[in-house]
Amino acid sequence: MRLIKLSKQFYLGTLCFLLGWSISTAQILNKPTAASNPNLSGSSAWNVACASHDFNEFFINFTWSTPLVAKDNKFILEQSDADGNFGSPVTLASVSDKNTVFKFDFQFALPVETRGENYKFRVRSTNPARTSAESDAYPMYYMDYKSAILISENGDGNIPPGGRIEICQGNSTILSIHNVPDANAYKYIWYRSGIPLPDNGPSITVSQSGNYKVEIDYGSFCSSSANTLSNTIAVTTLKQLGISIDPPAKTNLCPKETETLEANITGQGLTYIWYKDDLAITSPTVDDATFIVNANTSDFEGRYSVEIYGPGTCLERSPAIKIGKAGNFMVTRMNDQNIVLLPGQTETLSVSTTASSPVYTWFKDGTIISGASLNTLDITQPGAYHAEVSQISGTCSAITIPSETTSVVAPASFEISVDYTSEYIPCGSKNVTIAVKTITAVAPDSTRKDVTSTLLSGFGYQWKKDGTKLVGENTGSLVINDPGSSGNYCVEGILNAYSATSNPLSVQLIPDGKITISASSSVYCDPTDAIIISTATDLTGESFTWLKNGSDYNTTGSQLTVNSEGTYQLVVSKNGCTIRSNEIKISLLDDSIVVLDSPENIIFAEGGSKTIAANGADSYLWYGPENQILSNSSTITLTAEGTYLLVATIGRCNVEKTINVSYKNTFKVPNVISANGDGINDQWVLPNNYSKNPEVNVIIYDPKGREVLNVVDYQNNWPSITTAFTKQNMVYYYKIKNAREVLKQGTITIIR
Known part of the structure; x- marks a missing residue:
């Protein structure tokens, strides 16, 4: 009897397992610990993981206690983030063959993104679902870069001679890594003369003297083994002397005068370079602390400064001293440089000056114009004109300064340009205005001058269409609003002996009419x-x-x-x-345009009803089982079994849809059948909402939990006449489900 009871327990456990029923468990998963590497002789359990492409093999020891886990269980080793958090754990290893081994080692490799001091581990089982305690924290680093780093000024790749850089006091420079791919992906340790600095990026701003170097921060245990320590850059800060130029006796010189400029720092063996308007005017010379400004030089005026450098000192440039011309004044031409003198016109030239009590003299083609002693001059002839302005009072002797020359010419020809002056779209506008846009005077040397504002009203005009004159169109603009007036338009302008024809403009107005x-x-x-x-x-x-x-x-x-x-x-x-x-x-015609909100086969309880709606057509006719018209609406309510026909009309075309209505069976799923071949209750017959339905899955298990039937669209045909039942009152198990859930489950007893 006990053997029989144990068999039933085993049978029930197996059956529950097959049917997905859970059994309470109480396994204990202990926290994982670091283990030695069996592939390395004499190794001991690790406490820091330093991995790279040439070594990445580690072991974790794990123990657990009974009862046994399920046969399909997996033990999964998981790693936390660098702060020991398991919000998004990383799977390192998974085993499915240790379900009867209570102590074993996981082998794993560090993920390449692993860098931190507080990684932890835990182990999960899948059946039953359990999670171990978290392990102790471990420093772990994957060292994907293991070569010496190179640093240079601004990361330009040029290591200075001797690894030395000099900067002035109060200034700074930037040291950057230049040979590490994706340098921003790492944290670094920067050193100044062996002392770690707080900076941890790929660059550092340096303003103090010292020996600088850097290495990748792989933690306190792994960094030294990565051998990434960089070259050394020795930075030296140089002192500034405060160079300037002593105030000169004069800053404005008369012609033939000189002035000596002298630096405030002399006699220290420094190298000097003198500048005028930021351009070097002397070569580098030791102890060249003075410079003589000579007013006899035509371009002596400007801003003077001096630059010094030498051993242990910074390169410095002094503030500039401005040297100018005494009694100097300015003469400015007030009219255009080039003037086209039009027929019969008078132009006025003028100059302005900053001289006190100025005297004016005008010249034409290099010859003095008699009686022209004002700052303005009226002209009626072409030529080259300029004025000279003299000042006879002041600190220096008399000075004369000429103005810039004005070139005055008579035009050789004129050019007229016309354009659309209202919005115009070819073949899209109903009207358009075109007009003279610019008039250009062309000088004999091909110099061009816009004279539109001066001569627009002085010209006479004649508009033409396709080369033919338009009667009465003699102004500077033309309005076109007749669709039949499309063509090419231009205008001829006449002024005295000058004549000019404009560029042509194409006009195509939108034709009248609309076509449907x-x-x-x-x-x-x-x-x-x-x-x-x-x-x-x-x-x-x-x-x-x-x-x-x-x-x-x-x-x-x-x-x-x-x-x-x-x-x-x-x-x-x-x-x-x-x-x-x-x-x-x-x-x-596309039949799919007509859509029903119901399947073709409808089941409802006798006495019930189903309302169906159609859309997508112009009109509808519903026919009953006797081919009688039931409705001409887009919806219909069905209350009886039978086959119904919808004829939907789209334009001149018809679309037909058939609907089958049957009553829902009210009997329940049978749990007893008598498979004795007498034709009565020989087969397991399901209600029609479960049978003959392609969306319903029927599964039957034998007394030992083995699957004997697994079909969709069940046809009420189990067991077949060939099925043999070896015992009386055999109990089978079934599940009826759809894609989302189990609809029904239970037992079937076979009576012979």
Whole structure:
């Protein structure tokens, strides 16, 4: 009897396992610990993990206690983030063959992104679902870069001679890594003369003397083994002397005068370079602490400074001293440099000056103009004009300064440009205004001058269309608003003996009229069904084209007969422009356009009903089982079994949909059948909401939990007549489910 009881317990446990029923467990998963590497002789358990591409093999020891886990269980080793958090754990290893081993080692490799001091481990089992305690924290680093780092100033890759850089007091420089790919992906340890600095990026700003170097921060245990320590850059800070130029006796010199400039620092063996307006005017010379400014030099005026450098000192440049011309004044030409003197016109030239009590003298082509002693001069002839201004009072002797020269010429010809002055779209505008835009005087040397504002009203005009004069159109602008007036327009301008014809402008106004096309239907039922596309517009004598999908349809008829899908349009040409009709889209009937909100097969309890709605068609007719019309609405309510027909009309086409209605069985799932071949209750018959349904899955297990049937669309045909049952009252188990859930489960007892 005890053996029988144990067999039943084993049987029930197996059955529960097969049917997905859970059994309470109480396994204890102990926290994992670091273990020695069995592949390395004499190794001991690790306490720091330093991995790289040439070594990445570590072991974790794990123990657990009974009861046994399930046969399909897996033990999974997980790693935390660098702060010991398991919010998003990383799976390091997984084993499924240790379900009867209570102490074993996991082998794993560090992920390449591992860098930190507080990584932890834990172990999960999958069946039953358990999680061990967290391990102690371990420093762990994957050292993907293990070469010596190179640093240089600003990371430019140029290591200075002797590894030395000099900077002035109060200034700084930047040392950067230049040979590490993706340098921002790491943290670093910077050193100044052996002392770690707080900076941990790939660059450091340096303003103090010292020996600087850097290495990648792989933690206090792994950094030294990575051998990334960089070259050394020795930074030296140099002192600043405060160079300046002693104030000179004079800063404004008269002609032939000189002034000596002297640096405030002398006699220290320094090298000097003198500058004027930031350009070097002497070569580097030791102890060259003075410079003589000579007013006899034409370009002596400017800003003077001196630069010094030497051993142990910074390169420094002094503030600038401005040296100018005594009694100096300015003369400014007030008119344009180039003037086109138009026929019969007078131009006025003028200059301004900062001189006190100035005296003016005017010149034409280098010859003094008698009596011209004002700051202005009226001219009527071409030539080269300038003025000289003299000042006879002040600290220096008399000074004369000439103005810039003005070139005055008579025009050789004129050019007239016309343009649209209102919004214009070719074949898209109903009217447009064109007008003279610019008038340009062209000098004999091809110099060009815009004289529009001066001569726009002085010219006489004659507009032309396609070379023919337009009567009465003699102003500077022209309005065109007749669709039949499309063509090329220009204007001829006349001034005294000058004549100029403008550039041509093309004008194409939108033609009158609108074209509309229509179709006998937008849908054809089959390739033999013809559709007529036509227009009410008279196309007699017109140039037109029918388009299908934007391409020429190759027909000359005033209407189309079509029986193929596409987008059709009529294009008519008038006055060089095209008028496009509306587009008509013709398509083949698609049965899927008509949609029912119900499946084709409907089941409801007798006495119930089902309302069905259709859409996508122009009209609807519902027919009953006796072919009688039930409704012409888009919806219908069905209350009786039978086959119903919907005829939906789209244009001239019909779409048919069939609906089968049956009553829902009210009997329950049977739990006893008598498979004795007498034709009564020999097979397991399910209600029709479970049977013959492609969305329902039926599964049957034998008394030992083995699957004997697993089908969808069950046909109420189990067991077959060939099925043999070896015992009386055998109990089978079943599940009925759909894709989302178990709908029904229970037992089937077989009575022979």
